[in-house]
Amino acid sequence: MQPRWLDGRLTSAVASEFIKPNDRLSSFDRLEIYNRVYWFRVLDCLYDDYPGLRAILGERKFGRLATAYLAKYPSTSFTLRNLGRHLEKFLREEPHWVTPNEELALDMARFEWAQVLAFDEAAAPPLRPDDVLDTPAAKLRLRLQPYLSLLELNYAVDKFLLAVKKREADILRDEASNTFDSMPRAKKRKRRIRLPKRERIYLAVHRHQNMLYYKRLEPAPFAILCSLGKGRSVEQACESALRGCKEKDCSRRLQEWFHDWSALGWLCRMRQRGRAAG
Amino acid sequence: MPANRFNNFTELGIGIGLRVPHYRHILEKKPVVDWFEIISENFMVDGGRPLEVLDQILEQYRVVQHGVAMYFGSADRLNREHLKKLKRLVRRTNTPWLSDHLCWGSVDGRYTHDLLPMPYTFTAAKATAANIRAARDFLEVPICVENVSSYAEFHASEMTEWEFLSEVVERADCGILLDVNNIYVSSQNHNFDPYEYLNNVPHHRVGQIHIAGHSKFEKYILDTHDHPVRDPVWKMYAHALELVGKTATLLEWDDRIPSFGEVHNEALKANQFVEKELETVPA
Known part of the structure; x- marks a missing residue:
């Protein structure tokens, strides 16, 4: 004190x-x-x-x-x-x-x-096909699950953390076993994990069926998700992220991404604004 | 006396605290347990695994909520957001009563996450009772306040701890969660007779009893909840039952938690004292 x-x-x-x-x-x-x-x-x-x-x-x-x-x-x-x-x-x-x-x-x-x-963190009801059926992409706005975080990072911290957790699990297992006592002293010491090298990565940290996951994303889908999260329309989000992309390939990839995000439950309807009284 | 308005006229028997290392065992094996006590704050979240587990437990078991952060004795007013979240949980669990501690732990919106002892003054008793009444009116569920273990006493105190507890619960018209281990720990730390404490609280207000283990150090005893219940505490428990009758009892084991079976067996030792007490009650 x-x-x-x-x-x-x-x-x-x-x-x-x-x-x-x-x-x-x-x-x-x-x-x-x-x-x-x-x-x-x-x-x-x-x-x-x-x-x-x-x-x-x-x-x-x-x-x-x-x-x-x-x-x-x-x-x-x-x-x-x-x-x-x-x-x-x-x-x-x-x-x-x-x-x-x-x-x-x-x-x-x-x-x-x-x-x-x-x-x-809270989970909002995921988007259903009916929610967006009649809305053009230019007007369609979606929001992301409150529990989903999108991170643009300069280091591969995901792989590093996995290695850290594996090391801690190994230590715990060794301590629970008598074989650990017979190992040479040098091997008993906590193995230092090499720090990650600089590397730009795009991560989505989320949960699925209440299990925690982190998923690497490519830059374009990451940018689309970030734009959606900021409240931009689906059209705006896709346009800015896919500038320079060949049209046929683009639409196929967009379809895949949106399909994946829907399957993971990441996309939600925008909240209805309350009507003014009178 | 055991089923009273402070525990919503229930007779729950012997329970144990619901703790993470036991989730899997409980959900898979569905052991017979009278009831589980949950730490409210662990489930005052907006989603995810904690609420999923809680809902599964609620399908099978009776659950009673026990809080650690209401801080009835803090000088601040009760936190409205905290109360709202707590009420959502009360509706989810349908807890027959709710307990928290007779302590303070926050000041100017800063939280210590500890159960700090109070100066036993009439002013503090009045303010604390007002907070308990406000919480009960908002939550619409009976409240029992728990005596804490402590390591410090204040010059400002105007009465003993048991007098203070009595003063607060009478003013608030609420129940008592009588923690016999905490009484023992404090009695050793502050040199008082724990039986004088037990004999002098309003017995008709006791809605629940806590038992737990503690750790002895050279100059004081720490309420660690990481051991089986020690003999002096069992003796006090038997005496408490003589005074208050058969009462819902919970074993707390929060650190170095052994297997579910070991914790449950330790809790069930309470039954021998309960049965002895029942034998002495005239038919």
């Missing part, structure tokens, strides 16, 4: 003003129990939600980042689920906590927060 209070007084002196000591613990000791439990709880939560960022930074650096982040952005939600929602913002404001991997760390933080959303 910090030795000094916000106004510069000794924390022990402040604690003794409002907390009774007992025969075993001083006022400061008793306050410190709560301080330790608080930090353990919130750091443990970020530790669980950001395994990829932890693997990039290493445990100590991750711990320093998490502490600084929580000091600036303490929880403002009744649920710990939302604890990481300002992490991307924090990394943009104070990138020195993740030097020299600023961009990679930012990509991973965005990717891991997208997974929190994909897990339990």
